[in-house]
Amino acid sequence: MSNATAAAATSPSADAAQSPLARLGAAFVGRLVIIIPYLWLLFFFLIPFIIVFKISLSQTAIAMPPYTPVLDFNGGISGFLDQLKQLSIDNYTWLTEDALYFNAYVTSVIIAAISTLLTLLVGYPIAYGMSRAPATIRPTLLMLVILPFWTSFLIRVYAWIGILKPEGLLNQLLLATGVISQPLIILNTYTAIFIGIVYSYLPFMVLPLYSSLEKMDYSLIEAAKDLGCPPTSAFWKITFPLSLPGVIAGCLLVFIPAVGEFVIPDLLGGSQTLMIGKTLWNEFFANRDWPVSSAVAVILLLLLIVPIMLFQQAQARAQEQGK
Amino acid sequence: MKSLGSIRRDFAPWNDPNAKPYIQFDNVTKKFGDFTAVNNLSLTIFEREFFALLGASGCGKSTLLRMLAGFEEPTAGRILLDGQDLRGIPPYRRPVNMMFQSYALFPHMTVENNIAFGLKQDGMPKPEIAARVAEMLKLVKLEQFAKRKPHQLSGGQRQRVALARSVAKRPKVLLLDEPLGALDKKLREETQFELMDLQQKLGLTFVVVTHDQEEAMTMADRIAILDKGEVMQVATPPEVYEAPASRFVAHFVGNVNMFEGKVAERTAQTTRIAGATGAQIVVENAGDAAAGADIVFAIRPEKIRISSRKPADAVNALEGEVYDIAYLGDMTVYHVRLDDGQMVRASTMNAARVTDDPLSWNDRAWVSFRSDAGVVLTR
Numbered sequence: 001m002s003n004a005t006a007a008a009a010t011s012p013s014a015d016a017a018q019s020p021l022a023r024l025g026a027a028f029v030g031r032l033v034i035i036i037p038y039l040w041l042l043f044f045f046l047i048p049f050i051i052v053f054k055i056s057l058s059q060t061a062i063a064m065p066p067y068t069p070v071l072d073f074n075g076g077i078s079g080f081l082d083q084l085k086q087l088s089i090d091n092y093t094w095l096t097e098d099a100l101y102f103n104a105y106v107t108s109v110i111i112a113a114i115s116t117l118l119t120l121l122v123g124y125p126i127a128y129g130m131s132r133a134p135a136t137i138r139p140t141l142l143m144l145v146i147l148p149f150w151t152s153f154l155i156r157v158y159a160w161i162g163i164l165k166p167e168g169l170l171n172q173l174l175l176a177t178g179v180i181s182q183p184l185i186i187l188n189t190y191t192a193i194f195i196g197i198v199y200s201y202l203p204f205m206v207l208p209l210y211s212s213l214e215k216m217d218y219s220l221i222e223a224a225k226d227l228g229c230p231p232t233s234a235f236w237k238i239t240f241p242l243s244l245p246g247v248i249a250g251c252l253l254v255f256i257p258a259v260g261e262f263v264i265p266d267l268l269g270g271s272q273t274l275m276i277g278k279t280l281w282n283e284f285f286a287n288r289d290w291p292v293s294s295a296v297a298v299i300l301l302l303l304l305i306v307p308i309m310l311f312q313q314a315q316a317r318a319q320e321q322g323k
Numbered sequence: 324m325k326s327l328g329s330i331r332r333d334f335a336p337w338n339d340p341n342a343k344p345y346i347q348f349d350n351v352t353k354k355f356g357d358f359t360a361v362n363n364l365s366l367t368i369f370e371r372e373f374f375a376l377l378g379a380s381g382c383g384k385s386t387l388l389r390m391l392a393g394f395e396e397p398t399a400g401r402i403l404l405d406g407q408d409l410r411g412i413p414p415y416r417r418p419v420n421m422m423f424q425s426y427a428l429f430p431h432m433t434v435e436n437n438i439a440f441g442l443k444q445d446g447m448p449k450p451e452i453a454a455r456v457a458e459m460l461k462l463v464k465l466e467q468f469a470k471r472k473p474h475q476l477s478g479g480q481r482q483r484v485a486l487a488r489s490v491a492k493r494p495k496v497l498l499l500d501e502p503l504g505a506l507d508k509k510l511r512e513e514t515q516f517e518l519m520d521l522q523q524k525l526g527l528t529f530v531v532v533t534h535d536q537e538e539a540m541t542m543a544d545r546i547a548i549l550d551k552g553e554v555m556q557v558a559t560p561p562e563v564y565e566a567p568a569s570r571f572v573a574h575f576v577g578n579v580n581m582f583e584g585k586v587a588e589r590t591a592q593t594t595r596i597a598g599a600t601g602a603q604i605v606v607e608n609a610g611d612a613a614a615g616a617d618i619v620f621a622i623r624p625e626k627i628r629i630s631s632r633k634p635a636d637a638v639n640a641l642e643g644e645v646y647d648i649a650y651l652g653d654m655t656v657y658h659v660r661l662d663d664g665q666m667v668r669a670s671t672m673n674a675a676r677v678t679d680d681p682l683s684w685n686d687r688a689w690v691s692f693r694s695d696a697g698v699v700l701t702r
Contacts, residue, residue, distance in 0.1 A: 222394055223427035225414040227441030227492065237440075241431050 056294035057087035091295035108276040112258035115197035127209035188270025196264035205250035212246030252311040336369040345370040351400035360386040362552035375543035383552035420494035426485035428473040435469040459487040499531040569702040582620040600663035622697030627669035637691035
């Protein structure tokens, strides 16, 4: 203490000049770390979203780009304001008037919800088995879950066409073994969409479930049994409630992308499936109606913000509990 | 009449040949692969006894407890509880409850619901559950914490919740796995007495697993000392300390000086021992050691007197040099190197603030002890 004050007294200028600069530098680096993700979000999420939102308020036109008004400052501030006045919420009103969009949203949510539930039903036993496996083989099992990501998503979905089509592998197998006499029609049905989503999104369900099941203290189950609780009942009273953060995380990680899923319903669900991702694609590429498809996208985003916020809340709560 | 003393004067069913054993391990063996955790072990525990399984880690004490709880089945042998063979009975149907070392409190349930968990499993009517939970909370003095979650409690409070949960069902036997292991020293001492009180109050049979000899000595009616899956000795704390059955037990519990030697001469009253390094020791209680047998004479440090002159009346007195002194406040521990090379540890209570016979490092000194101060160990 006395040494430090003595040193400061003998060379006050050096001390004062060095440390605030160094501190400023450290503070800057500290800020930078936070600024980078914010900049990323600004440029690659917020600005594109504002552009899409602006387009959703425009009118379709046979032009390049195919909507009016195109905002620019050629007419000065007053010209810009005039352009702004041309924006309207007509496209949103249009979405409410045509039942097609409402149905597409509802169908998407229902399909996503059912798929999420199915993924949970398939994923939970897998994650549970993994978490109870001997510690030496767990990394291998984890690897096997992640392995499909090494192949292109599109190729894997195409592969399912080969499996599910009337003369596909599945039907050949079932016909050959005599389980069925007529080929099953699976491709181009909702069943195929469910299979596709469950298959594609399974790792997103298994990984959070596994992480919450794996860290669970097994002595809790023993304690439950010790207090008179048979194994099945112990699962529902202890294991499942304690894995809820994982269940919620897994379900949202599957549900959110599944609502807007386009590739799987398009390739496996055939032409008659009505999902919002497909509707959006049609508006954009087939009808070249950028404003309406932008409005569809904005509504979809608002629709998904609710579960995303729920997800974040659940995570925050889990973190607090972890403390 | 001389006695080693006992903690509960009126409670000694193990000395009563007619007493019915409550828990019985009959030649129990437990193997995990090639490793034998428990080796052909037999043990008898009586009703309302506070029984401690004491041993170093890996000695099989926790395995014994887990077999009693039903988490492990014996590879061979049988375990009887109140006359009933426990083989094949799953843990959730056994009338025993366990307090886990990690406490294993359900993190998603309140204190109240943790305690009520076992009662609900039994289908006890709700008002009765509420009454029992309230009673348990009162017993462990946690009434105002009923609505808290385990992570909002301190370590000591969690320990008490775990205790309340495990006794709430009034089990025939309460198993405690290192119950005080996670507490700090002061809290541990307090809790030891609380546990003993609780056991008296509820009249339950307690089986506690511990590696802490002080804990076992303080709480237990009898202690089983285990090593490598086998019982070394089962006895009351004073017996374990004053009459250890083997070198292992003498060494494991407390501090001890050991003199290797042979029985040189046996008379009706006394036995003379010729130490391997030359010391001649006369003892009264040589047990069944025959003349000429290789034995170990074991004596506790506090039973050895240390002085600068040879005491005139001493039966056994050995000369040496003070090698080390540790002043601990309540007592002083001397390490004396005898002239034959043997190191002896002697501790003296500092009963008075001043001493007439101060000793310092490298002083010549005599260590002396009575002829009944130590024990002769043949094993």
